[in-house]
Amino acid sequence: MTTTAAPRPAGTARPGRAAPASRGPAAARRRRQGMVAWMFALPFVLVFGFFMLVPLVSSFAMSFTDFTSRDVRTPFAVNFVGLDQYVALFGDARFLKSLSVTGTFVVVGIPLTMAVALALAVALNSGISRFRSAFRVGFYAPVVTSIVAVSVVWRYILQPDGLLNTALGWVGIEGPNWLSSTTWALPSLILMAVWRNVGTLMVIFLAGLQSVPAEVQEAAVMDGASPWRRFRSVTLPLLRPTLLLGAVLISVGYLQFFEEAFVMTQGGPLDSTLSTAFYTFEQFGFGKYGFASAASYVLFLAIALLSLLQFRLLRSQD
Amino acid sequence: MSTITPPSPHPAVDRLAQPTPPRRRRLPTGRALTYTVLVIGVLLWLLPFVWMVLGSVKTQREILTKPPTIWPQDPTFDNFGRWFTDLNFGQFFTNSVIVAVVTVLGNLLFCSMVGYALAKMDFPGKKALFALVMIMLMVPGVVTFVPLFVQVTSLGLLNTYPALILPFLTQPLGVFLMRQFMLGIPEPLMEAARIDGAGELRIFARVVMPLCGPPLATLGILTFLGSWNNFLWPLVAAQSQDMYTLPVALSLYSTGQQATDYGLLLAGAVLVITPILLLFVALQRYFVQGIATVGLK
Numbered sequence: 001m002t003t004t005a006a007p008r009p010a011g012t013a014r015p016g017r018a019a020p021a022s023r024g025p026a027a028a029r030r031r032r033q034g035m036v037a038w039m040f041a042l043p044f045v046l047v048f049g050f051f052m053l054v055p056l057v058s059s060f061a062m063s064f065t066d067f068t069s070r071d072v073r074t075p076f077a078v079n080f081v082g083l084d085q086y087v088a089l090f091g092d093a094r095f096l097k098s099l100s101v102t103g104t105f106v107v108v109g110i111p112l113t114m115a116v117a118l119a120l121a122v123a124l125n126s127g128i129s130r131f132r133s134a135f136r137v138g139f140y141a142p143v144v145t146s147i148v149a150v151s152v153v154w155r156y157i158l159q160p161d162g163l164l165n166t167a168l169g170w171v172g173i174e175g176p177n178w179l180s181s182t183t184w185a186l187p188s189l190i191l192m193a194v195w196r197n198v199g200t201l202m203v204i205f206l207a208g209l210q211s212v213p214a215e216v217q218e219a220a221v222m223d224g225a226s227p228w229r230r231f232r233s234v235t236l237p238l239l240r241p242t243l244l245l246g247a248v249l250i251s252v253g254y255l256q257f258f259e260e261a262f263v264m265t266q267g268g269p270l271d272s273t274l275s276t277a278f279y280t281f282e283q284f285g286f287g288k289y290g291f292a293s294a295a296s297y298v299l300f301l302a303i304a305l306l307s308l309l310q311f312r313l314l315r316s317q318d
Numbered sequence: 319m320s321t322i323t324p325p326s327p328h329p330a331v332d333r334l335a336q337p338t339p340p341r342r343r344r345l346p347t348g349r350a351l352t353y354t355v356l357v358i359g360v361l362l363w364l365l366p367f368v369w370m371v372l373g374s375v376k377t378q379r380e381i382l383t384k385p386p387t388i389w390p391q392d393p394t395f396d397n398f399g400r401w402f403t404d405l406n407f408g409q410f411f412t413n414s415v416i417v418a419v420v421t422v423l424g425n426l427l428f429c430s431m432v433g434y435a436l437a438k439m440d441f442p443g444k445k446a447l448f449a450l451v452m453i454m455l456m457v458p459g460v461v462t463f464v465p466l467f468v469q470v471t472s473l474g475l476l477n478t479y480p481a482l483i484l485p486f487l488t489q490p491l492g493v494f495l496m497r498q499f500m501l502g503i504p505e506p507l508m509e510a511a512r513i514d515g516a517g518e519l520r521i522f523a524r525v526v527m528p529l530c531g532p533p534l535a536t537l538g539i540l541t542f543l544g545s546w547n548n549f550l551w552p553l554v555a556a557q558s559q560d561m562y563t564l565p566v567a568l569s570l571y572s573t574g575q576q577a578t579d580y581g582l583l584l585a586g587a588v589l590v591i592t593p594i595l596l597l598f599v600a601l602q603r604y605f606v607q608g609i610a611t612v613g614l615k
Contacts, residue, residue: 030440036518037441044432044488045447047424051485052454055462055469062465072471120359123352131356137602138360141367144598144605146547148565149587152572153370156580161384163369169385195363256458259549263569277460281550284464292464300461307456 063294069287078290085294095295097271098279101186102299105275106254109190110247116194117201117246122231124202125209136206140199147196151263154192155179158264179265182272189260189273197253201246208242209235241313248310255303367591374398374584381581397585407589409560410567417482417552417563418545424487425541426534432488433496434522438508448497455490459550467554477557486545492537499533500526535604539597543605546594564590 038045063085065078089095120139124132142150157163158178165175178188212235220230258277261267267274267282276299283292373381375393401407435441436448466485467476475481503526511521527534552563562570568586576582598605 033439033518034441037435037439037444040435040439040518040522041432041447043428044493047428047484047488048451048454048490050469051466051487052457052462052490053450055465056454056457058465058468059461067468072468075472120356123356126349126352128349128352128356130353133602135356135360137599139363140602140605141364141595141598144543144547144594145591146549146565146568146594148547148549148569148572149590150366152568152583152587153366155572156373156584157366157369161386163365163386166385195366198363252456252458256460258460259569262549263572266573277550280460280464284467284554289464289468296461296464300458303456303458303461310456 059293060297062290063297065290067290067293069289071289081290085291086298088291089294089298094271094274095276095279098274098276099298101272101274102255102257102276104186105190105193105257106251108187109193109254110251112190113194113197113201113250114243114247117198118205118243120198120202121205121209122235124206136203139202142196143199145196147259148263150192150196151260154188155264158188180269182270185265185269185273189257189264192260192264193254193257197250201250204246204249205239205242208239212238244313245310248306248313252303252306252310255299255306367595370584370587370591373580374588376581378579378581397581398589400582401585401589405567405571406559410562410564411589413479413482413556413561414546414563414565416479418542420479420483421486421545422538422541424483425489425492426538428488429492429537430496430527430530430534431522432493433500434526436493436497437500438503438505438526439518451490451493455494463551463554466551470555476555477561479561481555482552482561482563485551486541486548489541489544492541495533495537496530499530503529535601539601539604542597543594 064080064082066081066084067075067078071078124135159165160175160177160180164178168175176184178184216234216238217230220234225233256277257275258281261273261275261278262281265273267278276295280292280295280299283295372388372390374397375395376387376390377392377394377396380387380391432447436444436451470476470481475484508521508525511525516524547565548563549565549569552566553569556562556566559567564586568583568590571577571579571586572583
């Protein structure tokens with residue numbers, strides 16, 4: 001950083017310590033602080049650059065090449081193929097199927113999760129004081145668990161003669177073979193996702209509900225509004241930013257659903273639970289790295305659009 | 319941006335928002351109804367965990383009976399024992415712990431360091447660096463794992479601890495969390511130390527870090543949770559049994575030859591879930607705050 005090439009006046013023989021004469025000591029101090037600051041940032045910059053930024057860029061680059069597992073040792077044998085991978089991708093019925101599976105998972109799963117979470121948040125916020133934190137812990141517990149582990153448990157529950165069908169049998173319903181049915185496999189995974197993610201939204205919605213000013217509610221009571229009316233016309237509109245935020249937040253997770261499909265159905269039966277993330281992983285397993293990168297970038301685009309939306313929501317909130 | 323609202327209990331705010339039908343309002347029956355629904359709901363919510371524990375202590379024969387028995391008739395810890403004798407549970411557990419602990423320590427230190435620079439120092443490129451952090455906040459692992467695999471392979475790191483740890487040693491969320499908190503540390507505190515002749519490193523270590531308990535707790539817990547439950551990358555990067563983490567081992571057994579050996583699999587699920595669940599119950603306030611922070615970031 002310092003211009004060591006400049007001729008030094010005789011007498012100041014200590015290199016590196018003399019500040020250039022043209023700038024004041026303040027500038028020198030600022031430069032020094034800049035160096036120190038970058039030293040503080042260095043470990044992060046290295047890890048972040050090498051393990052996130054480079055892969056993000058090279059994933060994009062790879063999606064325009066015919067990179068396969070054979071090219072790992074000889075990266076120069078890779079050919080640029082333009083948009084061929086993307087053309088092949090959108091020509092693959094299974095990829096399109098995976099998009100519609102992921103879309104269904106998001107479009108059905110998010111409103112369900114939000115509805116249950118909102119109902120719980122409202123119930124917990126309705127003046128009950130006993131066991132309040134016990135309820136919160138209970139509904140929140142699935143959030144902290146490994147999806148792989150709970151997928152194993154749910155597969156056991158959803159077996160043809162498992163807990164769910166036994167319970168249904170008590171009330172005279174003959175349950176289907178949930179995970180082997182093209183009709184029921186995806187709804188089963190959605191049900192599990194709702195169970196696992198409700199806690200997150202419940203906590204967020206609860207914080208939102210608590211920031212609804214009491215005076216507003218009291219004013220509505222004065223006007224003779226019924227509780228349901230107050231909820232519809234006062235609470236819900238005030239809660240809208242929180243609801244939107246929650247929706248965007250979990251849809252980023254839902255768009256990437258993978259573990260559930262991996263453990264519970266392996267994408268089946270007949271690709272009825274083939275998520276885009278699972279498809280990407282599968283293509284990676286076949287060694288088609290360029291192709292897998294293209295698939296992952298399509299998914300990324302959807303997630304990036306949602307993230308942009310989230311940033312805009314946040315800005316409008318401030 | 320600074321609307322980090324930890325959920326503090328405000329029971330006084332409103333009992334008014336309850337969506338009970340009009341005629342029922344203010345009556346104690348309304349509250350009784352709320353309690354009934356919540357109790358049934360929470361029992362249903364916890365049922366999978368109960369069923370998991372019950373199944374994990376059933377004998378192999380009992381777990382195959384149809385219809386399933388509710389209460390284990392002959393409780394046994396054989397399924398757990400098999401994780402130690404037939405399978406290499408000790409190794410999987412050790413791997414998970416090593417990866418999680420090193421990842422947490424790395425995040426606590428490195429995210430704080432860069433957070434400090436971003437919050438309290440002026441340097442060229444600061445705005446660009448922060449913008450990059452914010453952009454990368456949302457990049458999902460599924461986008462980067464393919465080239466990351468190629469990178470790690472060409473470095474000869476595949477199937478090693480560094481491969482499992484290095485990519486997660488820092489994370490944009492942690493940087494954001496630390497920076498936001500450090501912005502609020504009053505400048506005079508640091509100025510006083512500066513006048514006493516302390517360098518930036520000393521100020522960071524002796525003045526700033528001791529004040530950062532709450533965000534460090536949140537970051538530590540979130541990172542541990544993320545690492546313990548992490549799946550896609552360990553599945554790709556761990557190639558042999560001696561490198562498997564717990565979720566990877568469980569997933570491979572659950573889709574391999576042991577796919578129908580539910581006693582074993584449920585015992586495995588208990589072993590994966592229990593440490594986190596205990597941690598959660600002990601530190602639930604931090605967990606919930608952490609998620610609320612992430613949610614409102």
